[in-house]
Amino acid sequence: MAQRTRRRETAERPRRSAAEPPSPSAALSREARLELYYYMRLTRSLEERLVNLYRQTKVVGGLFRSLGQEADSVGSAFALERHDVLSPLIRNLGSMLVKGARPDEIIRQYMAKGDSPTRGRELNIHYGDLDRGFIGQISHLGDMVPVMAGVALSFKLRREPRVVLVYVGDGATSTGAFHEGINFAAVQRLPMVVIVENNGYAYSTPLAKQTAVAELKDKAVGYGIPGVRADGNDVLAVYDVTRAAVDRARRGEGVTLIELVTYRRKGHAEHDNQSYVPPGEIDRWATENDPLDRYVAVLRDRDGVTDAELAAADRRAHDLIDAATDAAEASPMPEPTDALVGVYGEPAVVPPLWFREGVRSAVSAHERAAGWGTFDGASALKAASDD
């Protein structure tokens, strides 16, 4: 991998010395490096806003955080071109934002609004937009690997110079779909990059109970593809390793598996009290290895970025989130009968069942009643975790 990177970079940037191979991130402008910061900040602040909305019970379902993992999402998605397509996982809000997902869409999704991208059918960040280049995941982990292999296959068949990036977690590497999808893509030499986010836990299950391999990148050997590992909390390292794999895929050299080592500082979802985590572990990552703190230090030291510039980026994120929250709160809930639309292209609408004919709404109120849609245990857990 380093060899290839050096050759490519040497050709493009001959002024660099051969003794010190330049990284792709070295070619990023100062403005682009500030953008990396902005998207990481936007991700974190947007999730913090969602926590507020969740505690106000305005988020109807569960809430998923990527606290401490912002660098791996943002840095990797930043390595894609406009027409490349990614498929995020539940902790890749940052990847979607880089690809053009808007905070108001995210908040509408969480609040189950009628004008959310999925018109209230799907939860949280489970949505996509082919034009902007992201395809929504389903909850069955690993399933997006074969699907994104198919997207990559369409690029290959049509000779389009586009690349696919699919995210999985450490847990998904245990699924059959992951194996089948990556094997098929490897055989077909599809333009695909697979990022395995190793954040230590799949729900409550630690990596040691998930797999017997020492490092997840070693799984690549079984597919005859390169496997590389990088520090997922170093946004520039993430960008570099992804960019090299994306370039390789675009050259027609096939699939790369990237393991990004990071840490999930919040529970599986907001209700999870993380009782299974050894004491001190979360604090250690928070104080010693926060991706935003680390990157701010880099920006200050290497690029001379000032406090004022950082504050301006923060303000830009917060203003966007404030406006998005207002817009989402003002949005209507879906019309109940919209539930019957769009199962098939033809027929476009499923007829109502006989006992619902002429009935516009199954319930009298649109707004969520207390506890509606959650079982009591979940409410109790939520209350406990909110304390």
Place this chain on the structure above:
Amino acid sequence: MTDAAVRGDGAVERTYLEAIREALFEEMARDENVFCLGEDIGAYGGAFKVTDGLLARFGESRVIDTPISEAAIVGAAAGAAHMGMRPVCEMQFIDFISCAYDMLTNYVATARYRAMLPCPMVVRGPSGGYVRGGPFHSQNPEAAFLHTPGLKIVYPATASDAKGLLKAAIRDDDCVLFFEHKYLYRRVKEVMPAGDHVVPIGKARVAREGSDVSIITYAATVWKALEAAEELARDDGISVEVIDLRSLLPMDDEAIVATVRKTNRVLVLHEDTRTGGVAGEITARINELAFEWLDAPVLRVTAADVPLPYSPPLEDYVLPQTADVVKAVRQLARY
């Protein structure tokens, strides 16, 4: 096309299998977005030779031999379909579609509804018994998918329907499961209708007109029903109407109700097992839509609720036979 017999008048008969192959050739020639993927479908031409000749004509980028990975085949087809391709997946035997059950029911079937992502794709494969295939080369898994909104299911009984429905399935904007009955592959043949023969999905066919008792069925048991109808007309003077559903999802309620209103006595017949089978669904629809038109309870003739055994005396005992149909129709006529 070696199985085709040229008749005296020069019209070429096609077997059920050749009709499917012809549909694939025509659709791939018509639309470059159509491509095939599956196990051993290229150089080998498929386990039953359905895809024989496709590789030579269309090349390996459009006739893709895959690893043994049904979930990857279906998942990759979905991804390609999102991007505007029209993949046709072959399950080497339809029994293996269960390996892709998650991908079909959770990913493909929901994609349009939850994410506005269309999945114009076909999953096809040899299905059904009466061939001494044993528990894993004889299945009829249609009921397992009938329960999933977002999928379409067709299961033709004749060669011309096989061709016309496959062309319709490939052109459909949603995922169509196309079940092919392997017992019929080389046993039924007919001259294909001229021109671009497309059979609409969701429309049943009256396979035989009758006035006393209706048999509602599909796939290989259409032929059992027709044999039984012949025997009953000859020996008992009972006039049997046979409805070939052709499509199971969507199901042609209109055709079902029409035949109930005509004969007032209904036998539902299928090769699949009984409990949770398609016959139960058809019976419930008749109950809801045409109860007052019935002169007798709806009866079912189906396979017994056992995995399909291999040995001929066992398989023949489990699967519905013409004599079972005759017996059931006589009972309905007497009621």
